[in-house]
Amino acid sequence: LAKTTQPISMDSYEGQEVNITCSHNNIATNDYITWYQQFPSQGPRFIIQGYKTKVTNEVASLFIPADRKSSTLSLPRVSLSDTAVYYCLVGEGSSASKIIFGSGTRLSIRP
């Protein structure tokens, strides 16, 4: 399973765009990139998943360069409620594959 590296923590302010980058140099051909969000006292929650180029949903955008060795989660116009830990995961997209969590990025949003 490919290992991921992310910043331990980030700070930003309400209304700003936040970009969290994840490095995954050993990503395999069959691997997808998935981001999860975790609030205190809750289990992680799926944000977005992609394989290449750009993926966008109602919550975030995911940018993946051609070599797929990194990815960037983009959160537009963050609010205080976006304060959470964000995990970048890399693994096979099949329903049978297990998910291994990295250390995550603790994002703090200030007024």
Added chain:
Amino acid sequence: SAVISQKPSRDICQRGTSLTIQCQVDSQVTMMFWYRQQPGQSLTLIATANQGSEATYESGFVIDKFPISRPNLTFSTLTVSNMSPEDSSIYLCSVRFGRGSVNIQYFGAGTRLSVL
């Protein structure tokens, strides 16, 4: 999506005792996953539970310490046996569902365990 219910939500236990955590899913799933999350840390996979077969444990976790049952496609239990303070942690149950071309993992709220 999936709704995952875990019981108990929290417990305080004495050293040397055992606690069984229950996980109920509102849909049938082939595989269920159990994770541990120590305070301020990331999640660590304990084991994968398949219905009708023995659970598969990750390195550092053994069946005698963390026995798992998987009696049907919507339910699983994890037992933390012969507990010590080092077992104080949050234990999370998880399942995976396909949604179109995407496979999404869903988590319960967790069981917060404190061992005295």
